Amino acid sequence: xxxxxxxLAKALNKRGLLKHAQAxxxxxxxxxxxxEHVKDASAVSLKEGILTVACINSIAAxxxxxxxxxxxxxxxxxxxxxxxxxxxxxxx
Numbered sequence: 487x488x489x490x491x492x493x494l495a496k497a498l499n500k501r502g503l504l505k506h507a508q509a510x511x512x513x514x515x516x517x518x519x520x521x522e523h524v525k526d527a528s529a530v531s532l533k534e535g536i537l538t539v540a541c542i543n544s545i546a547a548x549x550x551x552x553x554x555x556x557x558x559x560x561x562x563x564x565x566x567x568x569x570x571x572x573x574x575x576x577x578x
Contacts, residue, residue: 512537512567519560524549527575535571537561540578550575 498504509532516529516537526546530538539554541547554573561567 511565515565535569537573539575547575
C-alpha cells in the first residue's frame with residue numbers, strides 16, 4: 487500500500503500539476519521563513535528556478551540579500567526544492 491504523500495504526488499504528476507504544487511509549497515515555506523528572519527519582505531513566486539522576494543524598502547532588501555543563502559539552504563532541506571537556482575530580491 488502506498489503512502490498518502492506518494493499517492494498525492496502521483497495524482498498531481500499525472501495531471502501535470504506536480505511542479506506547480508511544489509512551487510507553491512516552496513513559496514509558502516519561504517514566506518514563513520522570511521516572516522521570522524526578515525521583516526518587510528515577502529516571497530512572491532518561484533518560476534524557472536528563480537524565487538522572487540519583494541521588499542518594501544532598501545533596508546529590507548539588503549537584509550533579504552544577506553539572508554538569501556540561508557533561505558536557499560532551508561528550502562532545499564525543508565521541501566526538497568532541488569530546482570531552486572537563484573533568489574532574486576526586488577523592491578515593491
